Amino acid sequence: MNGINLKEKFSLFNDHWSPKIIAESNGQLIKLAKIEGEFIWHNHADEDEVFFIVKGELLLKFRDKNVHLKEGELYVVPKGIDHCPIAEKECWVMLIEPKGTKHTGETNFEKAVEEKNQEWI
Numbered sequence: 185m186n187g188i189n190l191k192e193k194f195s196l197f198n199d200h201w202s203p204k205i206i207a208e209s210n211g212q213l214i215k216l217a218k219i220e221g222e223f224i225w226h227n228h229a230d231e232d233e234v235f236f237i238v239k240g241e242l243l244l245k246f247r248d249k250n251v252h253l254k255e256g257e258l259y260v261v262p263k264g265i266d267h268c269p270i271a272e273k274e275c276w277v278m279l280i281e282p283k284g285t286k287h288t289g290e291t292n293f294e295k296a297v298e299e300k301n302q303e304w305i
Contacts, residue, residue, distance in 0.1 A: 188206055188207060190206075190216065190238055190278070193206050193216055193305055194216060194218065194238070194239075194276050196305050197218065197303075197305065198218065199218070200217075200218050200219055200220050200221070200274070201217065201219055201223060202217065202302075202303075203215035203216065203217040203279055203302055204216050204217070204302065204303050204304070204305045205302055205303065205304045205305070206304075206305060208283065211282055211283050212280055212281065212282055212283070213279075213280070213281060213282070213283050214278065214279070214280050215278070215279040215280075215281070215302070216238075216276070216277070216278055216279075216305075217276075217277050217279060218274055218275070218276055218277075219242070219269060219271045219274070219275050219277055220271050220273065220274045220275065221270070221271065222268065222269075222270045223268060223269045223270070224268065225245075225266055225267070225268045226266070226267070226268075227263075227264055227265055227266045227267065228261075228263055228264070228281070229263060229264050230263055230264075231263050231281055231282045231284075232260050232261065232262055232263050232281070233260070233261045233279065233280075233281045234258065234259075234260050234261075234278075234279060234280035234281065235253065235258065235259050235260075235261065235269070235277055235278075235279060236257075236258045236277065236278040236279075236280070237253045237254060237255050237256065237257050237258070237275065237276070237277060238255070238276040238277065238278055239255055239275065239276035240255065240271060240273055240274060240275030240276060241253065241254050241255070241271065241272070241273070241275060242269060242270070242271050242275050242277060243269070243270040243271070243272075244259060244261065244267050244268070244269055244270075245267065245268040245269075245270060246265065246266065246267055247266050
């Protein structure tokens with residue numbers, strides 16, 4: 185296996201809020217996503233979710249606080265915690281989450297992508 189170049193992988197897509205899978209390790213999927221604008225309030229009842237900011241800035245809104253992440257920073261959203269990601273400008277994010285994690289948990293949303301439809305790049 186060769187190393188994975190994140191910049192190269194990000195150059196392969198332009199759509200927002202549609203995570204692309206780049207690797208799997210011990211049942212964890214490593215995904216890349218370009219995000220811009222506001223997503224939807226949701227949670228993952230049984231899975232933690234890692235957000236690592238590759239480029240740009242991300243605001244993670246929680247019911248009781250906000251966390252502002254900058255390039256190079258990482259945050260783990262604990263399982264069961266409602267959150268709403270927001271990026272005023274395009275932000276490149278690496279997500280790490282268990283295989284089978286639903287994109288928007290049990291929340292129905294038109295931008296939600298089922299795992300079986302998530303593309304490997």
